[in-house]
Structure formats: C-alpha cells, structure tokens
Amino acid sequence: MKDKNLFHLKNALKNAKEIGGKNKSIRMNASYLSLADRECARGNYRLALTYLDSCKLSTLQKDKNYLNVLVEAERGHLMLKTKNYNKAYYHLLKAKNDQEELKVTNKAGILNYLGILKAETQQLDSAVYYYKESLKDIVSKKLPKALKARVMYNLSNAYFTQNKPRKAYQLLLSSKKITDSLMFIKNGSNNELLNIKNTYLEEIKEKDLVLKEQKAALKANKKTQFRLKIILILVVIVFLISSVFFRTKIKLQKVVEEKKETEYKAQLKEKQNQKELEIKNKELTSYALQLIDKDSSIDDLLEIIKTDSPSSYKSLHYKYQKSSKNLWETFNLRFTELNSEFYYKLEQKYPKLSVTEKKHCALIKLNFSTKEIAKILNIELHSVHISRSRIRKKIGMDRSESLEKHISNLY
Numbered sequence: 445m446k447d448k449n450l451f452h453l454k455n456a457l458k459n460a461k462e463i464g465g466k467n468k469s470i471r472m473n474a475s476y477l478s479l480a481d482r483e484c485a486r487g488n489y490r491l492a493l494t495y496l497d498s499c500k501l502s503t504l505q506k507d508k509n510y511l512n513v514l515v516e517a518e519r520g521h522l523m524l525k526t527k528n529y530n531k532a533y534y535h536l537l538k539a540k541n542d543q544e545e546l547k548v549t550n551k552a553g554i555l556n557y558l559g560i561l562k563a564e565t566q567q568l569d570s571a572v573y574y575y576k577e578s579l580k581d582i583v584s585k586k587l588p589k590a591l592k593a594r595v596m597y598n599l600s601n602a603y604f605t606q607n608k609p610r611k612a613y614q615l616l617l618s619s620k621k622i623t624d625s626l627m628f629i630k631n632g633s634n635n636e637l638l639n640i641k642n643t644y645l646e647e648i649k650e651k652d653l654v655l656k657e658q659k660a661a662l663k664a665n666k667k668t669q670f671r672l673k674i675i676l677i678l679v680v681i682v683f684l685i686s687s688v689f690f691r692t693k694i695k696l697q698k699v700v701e702e703k704k705e706t707e708y709k710a711q712l713k714e715k716q717n718q719k720e721l722e723i724k725n726k727e728l729t730s731y732a733l734q735l736i737d738k739d740s741s742i743d744d745l746l747e748i749i750k751t752d753s754p755s756s757y758k759s760l761h762y763k764y765q766k767s768s769k770n771l772w773e774t775f776n777l778r779f780t781e782l783n784s785e786f787y788y789k790l791e792q793k794y795p796k797l798s799v800t801e802k803k804h805c806a807l808i809k810l811n812f813s814t815k816e817i818a819k820i821l822n823i824e825l826h827s828v829h830i831s832r833s834r835i836r837k838k839i840g841m842d843r844s845e846s847l848e849k850h851i852s853n854l855y
Contacts, residue, residue, distance in 0.1 A: 446486075453479050473499045473511050480518055489526050496522065513543045517554050524561055532561055552581040556595050563598070568606050575599035593622040779806065789854055796838045804831050809851050 453475065460471035476499035483492035496519050520535035540554045559574035575595055582592045600615035780787070783806045790802050797805070800821065807817045814832075818825045836847060 449482065453482065470511060473515065477511070477514055477518060480522070484518070484522050484525060489522060492522055493519075513539050516542065517557065520554075521557050524557060524564075527564075529561060529565055533558075536561065552578045552585070552587055552591060552595070555581065556591070556598065559595070559598055559602070563602050563605070568602055571602045572599065572606070575602060589622050590626055593619045593626070596622070779803075783809075786854070793854070794839050797835065801831060801835050801838070804828070804835065805851050808848055809854075811848075 457472065457475035457479065460468065460475050463471070476495045480492045480495035480499065483489075483495065496515060499515050516535050516539035520532045520539060523529075523532035523535060536554055536558050540551070540558070543551055543554065555574045555578035559571045559578060562568070562571035562574060575598055578595045579592065579599070581587070582595065596615045596619040600612045600619060603609075603615065604612035780803075786806055786809065787802055790797060790805060803821065804817060807820060812820065814828050815825060818828045821828070823831075832847060836843070839850070841847065841850060
C-alpha cells in the first residue's frame, strides 16, 4: 500500500511543521528520515538525499542525539547505494562512534552496512569482521530475526567469495530457516487478517444497503421539494424580469435621448471651438503679417539712417532688434497655445520631427510664405528650404507631392 504509506508520511511531516512547540525539530526530522528511507528503498536516491538534507537543516540542537545517529546511518546507507564509498564510510563510521557514545540500539544495522561497504570494495576480511560484530549485537540485544537472517546471508556471501564454501553453506541454511519461519508466521497472520477483513466487508455491505435505501427515500423527497422550489423560483423570476424589462426600457429611452442631446451639444461646441480657432489663427496671421510689414519698413528706414547718420544707426538697430525679438517671442507663445491640438496630432503621427520642424509645419498650415516663415522663426531663407526638405524625408513624401496640402489635411 505504497500510496497510502506516502500519504501518511507526508501528513506526519505536515503536522510536525504545524504543531510547533519544543520538540518540533525532532518530529520534523523523524518524518524527513522516514521519507528518505522509503525513497531509498524505491531507488529514488536523489529525492532521498533531499529529504536527508532537509532533516539535517532542521536540526537545531548542537548536542548529539539518537535521531542524528539515524540520519548519519541513513546517509551512509544512501551513499553506499550510489557507490560513493568514501562518503559512505565517513558517515557510517561517524554513526557508529556516535551510537557507541550514546549507547543506542542501532549498532547492528550500522555494522551490517559497514560489512556491505567492505565487501563491495573487496576488503573481505574487514567485511567478515563487521558482519560478525553485527551478529553479536543482534544476539546480545535480541534484535529482530529478519535482521539476523539478512546479516547471515551477507556473511555467507563473504565466506563464499573467500573460497570458504562450507562456512558459507552453513550460514545460508541458517539464514533460510529463519526466513522460512518468519514467512510462516507472516502467512498465518495474513490469513487471520483476511478473515477479519472479509467479516468487516460483509458488515460494511449490509450497512451500505441500509444506507442506499435511506438515501433513495431522501432523494425522492428532495426531488419533490426541488420541483416545488423550481416552480416558485420561476414565478418570482418571471415577475422580476417583467418589472426589470419595463424599467430598463424606460431608462434606455432616457439614456438615448440624453445621448443624442449630449452629442448634439458636443457637435455645436466643437464647431464653435473650430470657428473660434480659425478666427484666432486669422487674427494671429494678420498680426504676423503686420509685424513682417513693419519689420520690412523699419529695415528700409534703418538702411537710410545707416547711410545718412552712421553714428545713430548702431543704437537704433540694437533697440529695434530687441523690440522685434520680444514681439516675435510673444507671437510664438500665442501661436503654440492656439495650435496645441495640431502639435499633439503631429507628434502622434510623426514623432521624429523636431520642435522647430513642428513650428514650421504649423506656419505652413497657416499659409505663410517661405520668406514670412524665415522672418517669424528668425532664421535665414536657406534654412527654411533645408527644414522643408528634412520634413519631407521624415514624413516620407516625394518631391512631386505638395507639403502644404499634406499638412492641411492633418487637422
């Protein structure tokens, strides 16, 4: 019953973790050790070693105790199974020394493992010594006969390998007698258990029949009650659906009317905003054109002053440049505020455009000429042409296409 065995061992570990208390680590170690022993017997050596590592990590006591001896012995056994003889010898010898110090009853098992290790490494004299010591401990402490039969069988193999067939044969016979006697007792116990099991199963069957009849009666009653409940629930649901339907219908009508009204207002507001934006852009354009005309006139006057009165020219030219720069900065700020939506759409569609190129696009949209754009942005005419060329490349336009038309269709 391996599955149930594993289930209970894992439950034991879970309970040990949950209970806590003074002996929590000891209980956890015992559970880990049992799981390691089980997995080692099944050949899952890596998993067994994981459980043993967990057992060691959870040990908080520094002093030696019986559980530590068992852990060391099991680790040595596991190393022996995986043919890691050096580590196996280290752990088994440590377990042997610790148990002698603590005077516990695990000596025979450890000595048997040491005998197996020596036999597998062809140290037969040492193997025979450990097997004999193990048998002495089994006899003196009246340990289980199954262990005695196992050690005798191992000693028999060692004698046979040493070419001592008579001793090997006698030990093999003794081992077999013990095994046969144990099997007879086991079979007798099994028969008795089977009889008890059969009686128990018959009682369970009778109880199951009574329970089935009771369940059938309860099921019939439940069906009747369930049908009545369903009918009542259906009536209530129909009533609720009807009332909800009429209320929803009225609400939907209101929502539709409100939505239409909201959409109509939004459209009106958008049209109004569009008109206001157009008017403001026109005013701004007109203002910019006036500034350009004014700048042209002032430039002409300054040229005359430069010729007629060179001494006054420098101060007037500086004063004019400063005033002109402030006016154009005011214009740029106002222009950016009015065309923020256009800039946003331009950013979404062509994120690679620089700030100056975006301004350039907005001025193109307002139908400014190349000279006017140069004046507004305070750059050379040649720079405007270069900027337009860069804009074309970034938005992927051919020379044959109209940049003005393309930008006008953006917003």
